[in-house]
Structure formats: C-alpha cells, structure tokens
Amino acid sequence: MFETVKQWFWYDWIMFIFRLILSISLMFTTVQFHAQISLPLWALIFWQIFAFSVPWLCLQLNYKYYLLTEIVFSGGLCLYLSSLFPEAYLAFLTYAFLIAVNSARQSYRWTGPVTILLLPVLINLLSHQSNYFIMMLQIGLAYAIGFAFHLLVVNHRQSETIREQNTVLQQYFSQIERITLAEERDRLSKDLHDTIGHSYTSIIMGLETLRPELSTEAGKQKVSSLLNLARKSLKEVRGYLHQIESPQETLPMLQSLQQLVEDFQAQAKVNVHFRTFGEEYPLPKLAKMAFYRCLQESLTNAVRHGESTEITATLKFEQRQARLEIQDNGKGMEKWQDGFGLNAMKERAMNLQGQVSVYSEPGEGTLVTCTLPRQVELSDEVIRLLIVDDQPFIRESLRAILEGHKDLKVTGLSEDGLQAIEGCEQNQPQVVLMDLDMPHMDGISASKIIKQKWPHIRILILTTFQDTEQALEVLRSGADGYLLKSIEPRELAETIRLVYRGGTLIDQEMSHKLFEKLEIDKNGTGVLKPKTTENFDLTSREIEILQLVCKGLRYKTIASKLYLSDGTVRNYASAVYMKLGVRNREEAVQKAMEAGFHV
Incomplete structure (x- = not known):
C-alpha cells in the first residue's frame, strides 16, 4: 500500500484530502449531536470509519469495487443522517463529486442515474423534504464538477504518457542514429582498408622487389623516393581510417560508458548509476565495443520493457576477466525471451570467449551480466x-x-x-x-x-x-x-x-551468415535458394533489402522498416544492383524473378 501511495499524483492527494476532511467533519458533528441519534455513538463512529476506509482501499484495487462500496456505505450513511437531520444530505455532495471523478468507461451509465436520481429520491422520502428538484440539481452539479475533474485527470495522465513515450522515442532515435553512423563508418573504413590500403601495400612490396634489379644510383634514389612517398601516403590513409572511427571507439572505455550513461539518463529521465571496481587494465577494441553495446541494449530494455526508474551499472576489473553488470528495479519477467538485441550481445561475447547471462523475476527487476576473459600480451613467452x-x-x-x-x-x-x-x-x-x-x-x-x-x-x-x-x-x-x-x-x-x-x-559478419545458413538447413527452407546466394554473393542484409524492393517498397519505407538511414539503404541497393548486374529497380526485380528468388 505504501508503494502505491508513493506513486500518487497531485489529483490523488486532492481527492484523499477531500474525503478526509468530510469524514472528520461528520465525526465531529456526530459527537456534537449524538443525543438526537438513535444508534449508539460508537456504532455510528465505526460506520463512519468504515465508510471512509473501505471504499478508499477498494479504489486502490479496482474502481468498480470502489463505486459499489462508496454508494452502499457512504450513500447509506448520508441516507441515515438525512432521516435525522434533513440538511445532512449536503454531505453527499462530496461523495457525488468523488464518485464522478473515479467513474470510468461505461460506469457513468449507472453511477450517474443512481447518484443524481435514485439517492435524492430516497433522501427525500426519508427526510420528508419538499425541495427534491433543488437537491437533485445540487447533487447533479457536484457530479458534473467531478466529471469535469475526471476529464482533467485523464488529460493529464495521457499527457504524461505521451511525454514519457516521446522521451523513450528520442532515446531510440538517438541510438538508431548512432548505430547507423557506426555502420556507415565501419563500411567505409573496411572499403578503404581493403582497396587503398591493399593497393599501397602491393606498391610498396613491388618496389622493394625492384630495388635489387636497378644498377644506377639515380634509379635506386628514385625507387627510394617512391617507397617513401608510398609509405607516407599509406600512413596518412591509416590516419584517416582512425579518424572516421565512431566516438565510442576512440574514447577510453570508461569515458565512453560514462558518457552513454549520462546521455541515456538525460533523455530517458531515469536514474542511472555507473560504478567501477578494481584496477583498470587495457582491453581490446572488440571487448570495449561488446561492453558498450551490452550496456546500451540493457539500458533500453530496462526502460522499454521493464519500466524501470533506477538502474545500476557496475564494471568490475578482475584478475582473469572483466565483468559488466546492469541491475534495474523494473517489473521483471517470469519467462525471459531473447530478442534481436540480446542475441547480438551474446554473439559479441561468444566471439571473445565470453558470455552474457540474464536473470529476471517478476517484481525483482532484471540483472544482465556480460563477462569477458582478460587478454594481455604474454611477456614471459613468445x-x-x-x-x-x-x-x-x-x-x-x-x-x-x-x-x-x-x-x-x-x-x-x-x-x-x-x-x-x-x-x-x-x-x-x-x-x-x-x-x-x-x-x-x-x-x-x-x-x-x-x-x-x-x-x-x-x-x-x-x-x-x-x-x-x-x-x-x-x-x-x-x-x-x-x-x-x-x-x-x-x-x-x-x-x-x-x-x-x-x-x-x-x-562477426561471417558468423551472422553461418548462423543463418545453419537455421536454413535446420528448417529445410530459406529466404533464397542456395544456388542464388552462391551465384551473386549477396549478404543477409542485401537479401533482405532486395526482398523489400521486389515488394515495391520505396527506399524511405525500407529505411523506416529496418531502422536504417535512407542513404544506407540506397548504398545497399546499389551494391545489390552491381552484384546482380542490373542498372535499376525494375531490372533487379526481373533478375530476381528469373534467378528464382523466393520473395
């Protein structure tokens, strides 16, 4: 119950205060005029306490239970007091307001008539009043004010939900943008490394083999000059490759993780604590990226699926391994199902001989642990x-x-x-x-x-x-x-x-293909015929994009569907067209049909 009260908003406190003030005033009035009341004082006080607490407790469980208990206990109390004191019906105005505020969905169809029509009739019969219509108008006005307050509460709740969803969406968009940029940087750096780097290396090695065949001093100097120029150019290319690395790859690991935590905390509006234990030692680039992606995915899942408000990330440097633990206070799950993000985390760790484990129980939150073995130079052996x-x-x-x-x-x-x-x-x-x-x-x-x-x-x-x-x-x-x-x-x-x-x-990219092939072999069917894949050497992502192109989707639609940028999709499509030997979308669709693609 205390946990429920901690989550109250301002309107919950307003209704509780109204209820409390009304109950206290009724108790004082009952004590003051107890000589004119037929029931024992203690019985009436107990009834008032019961009318205050039972509907309020039911409200914390289900609004339908609240409406019934409020009308029966609070309405019954007002009926009894009105039979003794005709003006006591005014106490029911607050209850009418509360009933209207807490009615929802189709419950207005019966709470309105009961509150505005039936109870005034009963009060009028018991108190023998002649001002039935005035009483009905007063109670109806109180009910209308409660209904207006209810609309205000609903609007406020929807606005809060929209703000929270917008915050989470901003976080998702930010992550999608980072992943897209990282994917483009990785693709560009690989292309440059495979083409320019390979060419310069070949030039250097070729010039080195020509050196002994040159007899003149001028020829040797020329070869030396060309070698120096090639090595200098190759050094510059490598420098450019390092510069286009993503920020999380160039920053020290602790700094990149801390920055990720701070950005997520600011955008998702949750408290994230980052701690480290042990003496830091150098980690390979792949290990740094594995920890970064693991923390990124775990933070997102904690907010999106676990509805967490407190997250603690702990990085421990141990003698034989480094371990990252992400603990949240979310709702947890009884049966955890691995999604795409978690499978990617496990695959990264597995490639480094590490592992990722997840512990989740309903009401206990979720604990994600990523453990990677320590890799250092072997100074004592070669x-x-x-x-x-x-x-x-x-x-x-x-x-x-x-x-x-x-x-x-x-x-x-x-x-x-x-x-x-x-x-x-x-x-x-x-x-x-x-x-x-x-x-x-x-x-x-x-x-x-x-x-x-x-x-x-x-x-x-x-x-x-x-x-x-x-x-x-x-x-x-x-x-x-x-x-x-x-x-x-x-x-x-x-x-x-x-x-x-x-x-x-x-x-990593090869392991993706291997897992896909094993899954295809296991199921006996696949997206493409094996012969087609071998002939054109299409990657899994290129196959996926070709499928969507064949279905008539535009590049922007494909980019939105796959969470990629429009430019990335166009690059993939260009690569597909080149491998298929076609010039445009129409020829690609025709070639895919002729080759026997299953689309």
Whole structure:
C-alpha cells in the first residue's frame, strides 16, 4: 500500500484530502449531536470509519469495487443522517463529486442515474423534504464538477504518457542514429582498408622487389623516393581510417560508458548509476565495443520493457576477466525471451570467449551480466607463427605487422599447403595463419593434415572472400578461427593471442551468415535458394533489402522498416544492383524473378 501511495499524483492527494476532511467533519458533528441519534455513538463512529476506509482501499484495487462500496456505505450513511437531520444530505455532495471523478468507461451509465436520481429520491422520502428538484440539481452539479475533474485527470495522465513515450522515442532515435553512423563508418573504413590500403601495400612490396634489379644510383634514389612517398601516403590513409572511427571507439572505455550513461539518463529521465571496481587494465577494441553495446541494449530494455526508474551499472576489473553488470528495479519477467538485441550481445561475447547471462523475476527487476576473459600480451613467452599465403607481398606485410609485437615471432613463410606442412614439421609453430585459395594444395586440405599430425597447433584462417560453404568446411577440418584479410592489424594480434589460449573466433559478419545458413538447413527452407546466394554473393542484409524492393517498397519505407538511414539503404541497393548486374529497380526485380528468388 505504501508503494502505491508513493506513486500518487497531485489529483490523488486532492481527492484523499477531500474525503478526509468530510469524514472528520461528520465525526465531529456526530459527537456534537449524538443525543438526537438513535444508534449508539460508537456504532455510528465505526460506520463512519468504515465508510471512509473501505471504499478508499477498494479504489486502490479496482474502481468498480470502489463505486459499489462508496454508494452502499457512504450513500447509506448520508441516507441515515438525512432521516435525522434533513440538511445532512449536503454531505453527499462530496461523495457525488468523488464518485464522478473515479467513474470510468461505461460506469457513468449507472453511477450517474443512481447518484443524481435514485439517492435524492430516497433522501427525500426519508427526510420528508419538499425541495427534491433543488437537491437533485445540487447533487447533479457536484457530479458534473467531478466529471469535469475526471476529464482533467485523464488529460493529464495521457499527457504524461505521451511525454514519457516521446522521451523513450528520442532515446531510440538517438541510438538508431548512432548505430547507423557506426555502420556507415565501419563500411567505409573496411572499403578503404581493403582497396587503398591493399593497393599501397602491393606498391610498396613491388618496389622493394625492384630495388635489387636497378644498377644506377639515380634509379635506386628514385625507387627510394617512391617507397617513401608510398609509405607516407599509406600512413596518412591509416590516419584517416582512425579518424572516421565512431566516438565510442576512440574514447577510453570508461569515458565512453560514462558518457552513454549520462546521455541515456538525460533523455530517458531515469536514474542511472555507473560504478567501477578494481584496477583498470587495457582491453581490446572488440571487448570495449561488446561492453558498450551490452550496456546500451540493457539500458533500453530496462526502460522499454521493464519500466524501470533506477538502474545500476557496475564494471568490475578482475584478475582473469572483466565483468559488466546492469541491475534495474523494473517489473521483471517470469519467462525471459531473447530478442534481436540480446542475441547480438551474446554473439559479441561468444566471439571473445565470453558470455552474457540474464536473470529476471517478476517484481525483482532484471540483472544482465556480460563477462569477458582478460587478454594481455604474454611477456614471459613468445608465440611462434607460420604464415601461409601464395602472394609474396601479403606474407611480407603480415610478417612486418606481427613482428612489431614483442610476444609474436614469425618462424616461417610458406607459399602453399604443401610448404605449410613442411614448415610445421621443421619449425613446430604454435599458430598457423592459413590462406585458403592456393596452388598445389589449398588451405582446407592442409589444415586437415596439420590437425591430424599435430593437434596442438592452432590454425587461424585468413581469407579474402566470405563463403559460408567454405567456412563450414574449414571449421569441420579443425580450424580454430576464420577471419577476413580486411581485419585491422591491431585486431589481428589480439585474435592470435585469443586463439593461442584455446579460444575460437569467427569474423562477426561471417558468423551472422553461418548462423543463418545453419537455421536454413535446420528448417529445410530459406529466404533464397542456395544456388542464388552462391551465384551473386549477396549478404543477409542485401537479401533482405532486395526482398523489400521486389515488394515495391520505396527506399524511405525500407529505411523506416529496418531502422536504417535512407542513404544506407540506397548504398545497399546499389551494391545489390552491381552484384546482380542490373542498372535499376525494375531490372533487379526481373533478375530476381528469373534467378528464382523466393520473395
């Protein structure tokens, strides 16, 4: 009951005060004129207390119970007092006001006639008054004022609901905008990294191979000048890539989490407390992003689904792991169902060998825990690496990048799968970075042989293209990780350490495709025919957008439906048209129908 009272608004207190004042005044009047009352004083006082408390308690449970008890107990009290004192009917004016205020939906159809017509008739019969119409007008006016007050209360409640929903919507729009920007930054940085970065690396490696063939001093100086120019340009490109990272990626983790909490608290109008325990230590970029997305999703769910008013986020730095806990005071759930956001959180944590757990009970709120293992450089030991790739400049580039870390050492370079097996026998590496498409023997066949002969050697696949069939075959062959060559160098070193410790890591976009394929294989049906997906190499998002385009939806409608920006949808559509080999929407729809797309 105390919790209910704490949630009262100003109009609830006004009606309670009216009721209290009326009951107290009736008690004093009863005590003053008790000699003229037939009932014992204690019985009448008890009746008045009963008429005050029972309807009020019923009002906290259900308005229908209140209306019945108010008319029976309070109306009955006024009838009895009016039979003794004709002017006592004036006390019923306040009760008529309260009955009108708390009537709702279709209850006016019977509370109005009973209050305005029936009770005045009974009072008139018992008190033998001749002013029935005046009494009916007075009670009717009190009921009308109560009805007007009820409309004011309803309007106020609706305005509060609209304000709260607008606040939550602003928070959603803000998050959608951030996610869209992050998606665009990620796409742009990957495109630049895969094209310009790859081209500069190829130029540098090609010039390095030309250096021994030049005999004149002028030629050597020219090559050196070109090398310096290429390295300087590549450094500038990398600088630009770092600049277009999203703010939460460039800020220190604690600062980005604190800023997220402050922004959410200001927009959603809830109290959010952020605390840290333990001594902070560096975390990989993927771990920072996992914690950020976990906190972002948990805050949104706490307000949207749990209707929370107090949220506490705690980040704990422990010796072997870092743990983020988000506890809210919401209504909780008896059966928790994982949505898209929670599945994404779990997938991020799983890719880092961590986990996300949710505890929720009705009335106890919800606790979300994200735990990630600690990943640090191994200062006491060195990880021996074998790089396998048929492109010389890729091998040299990887060696240059990885040997910049003191705990990583490249012990050999191989051109194909056969050389990789020989390199494992001679150098006994601990981790093999394996390409897939190579002459003589591909990476899948080599991985199977290596795992059979040396099960302790960890194999990390580095490839250029996303092929779900190939990825599944690679993982079945015993590989411990699957990454694209577009991965940033600083992330590659962290992944090698993770795989060396026994973890398994798959590129995030690739893991999405794998889960979708496994689900399709499990159900026996899919959105697209497998042959179509392989032929055009469409991603899951591109397939989704092509479906909506084939249904005749405009880009703005698709953007609203998928919570993307209009520009992002247009970029995806352009990529789809390019992969399909068409020039516009009409040709894309026709090509999809000819290819056998299920739309």
